[in-house]
Amino acid sequence: MLTIGNKTFNSRLFLGTGKYPDFDTQKQAVDVSEADILTFSVRRMNIFEPSQPNFLEKLDVEKYSLLPNTAGAKTAEEAVRTAKLANASGLCDMIKVEVIGDDKTLLPDPTETLKATEELVQEGYTVLPYTSDDVVLAQRLEEIGAHAVMPGASPIGSGQGILNELNLSLITELLTVPVIVDAGIGSPKDVVTAMELGADGVLLNSAVAKASKPVKMAEAMKLAVQAGQLGYEAGRIPKKRYAAASSPAEGMSV
Numbered sequence: 001m002l003t004i005g006n007k008t009f010n011s012r013l014f015l016g017t018g019k020y021p022d023f024d025t026q027k028q029a030v031d032v033s034e035a036d037i038l039t040f041s042v043r044r045m046n047i048f049e050p051s052q053p054n055f056l057e058k059l060d061v062e063k064y065s066l067l068p069n070t071a072g073a074k075t076a077e078e079a080v081r082t083a084k085l086a087n088a089s090g091l092c093d094m095i096k097v098e099v100i101g102d103d104k105t106l107l108p109d110p111t112e113t114l115k116a117t118e119e120l121v122q123e124g125y126t127v128l129p130y131t132s133d134d135v136v137l138a139q140r141l142e143e144i145g146a147h148a149v150m151p152g153a154s155p156i157g158s159g160q161g162i163l164n165e166l167n168l169s170l171i172t173e174l175l176t177v178p179v180i181v182d183a184g185i186g187s188p189k190d191v192v193t194a195m196e197l198g199a200d201g202v203l204l205n206s207a208v209a210k211a212s213k214p215v216k217m218a219e220a221m222k223l224a225v226q227a228g229q230l231g232y233e234a235g236r237i238p239k240k241r242y243a244a245a246s247s248p249a250e251g252m253s254v
């Protein structure tokens with residue numbers, strides 16, 4: 001079970017809803033993934049124009065916890081405004097703060113992310129900021145009241161997987177709020193690694209939506225989260241420099 005703020009979830013997989021080849025594939029992938037939390041860009045929703053196509057129209061949104069994100073925001077002010085828009089439309093169980101600092105890398109702006117997180121926390125939102133894998137920044141976000149912290153594995157949509165295992169493991173060790181590894185996941189292997197590093201969950205989009213077979217990949221990601229979590233709880237063996245025989249001879253008479 002995963003608890004964020006005052007909500008509890010069965011699944012530790014957070015799924016993005018964009019970039020699918022069509023809405024039927026999106027729905028099937030979401031169903032198969034058994035994700036409880038779905039994220040979507042507020043800017044891509046026709047919130048106040050019911051006649052326009054609705055990005056989530058195939059999904060039974062009542063079944064999920066919705067995590068709108070502030071994608072497209074470049075300042076704290078824009079992110080806060082976007083969060084309020086999502087809230088006003090009734091589509092906001094929690095908010096993912098995403099303030100981009102650079103168009104090419106889509107890496108988050110640290111100071112604006114802190115500012116937006118602080119303001120939204122003070123206004124009573126359940127806030128999950130997307131951040132870099134910087135350990136001290138993750139700690140600051142926790143200190144100002146973030147309900148979970150979401151360090152990136154690598155740049156959004158890059159599929160490069162986890163670039164800095166050390167930093168992610170330090171973040172999961174030092175923070176007490178949930179740590180959700182977000183962005184850059186390329187394959188189930190990356191998900192297992194994130195969970196084995198002690199992440200409480202993983203948020204991904206492109207790796208499923210852009211896979212050759214998105215529905216199959218959604219299932220693989222579900223299983224990877226479960227396998228990584230089980231492995232983490234089971235406690236892996238320490239790495240040794242030299243071999244250790246599987247059938248030790250000590251204590252045997254012959």
Ligand SMILES: CC(=O)[C@@H](O)[C@H](O)COP(=O)(O)O
Pocket residue numbers: 016017018039040069071155156157158159182183184185203204205206207
């Ligand atoms: C959907 C969303 O929130 C993305 O901004 C997120 O960071 C996922 O990134 P990937 O597409 O790399 O999984």
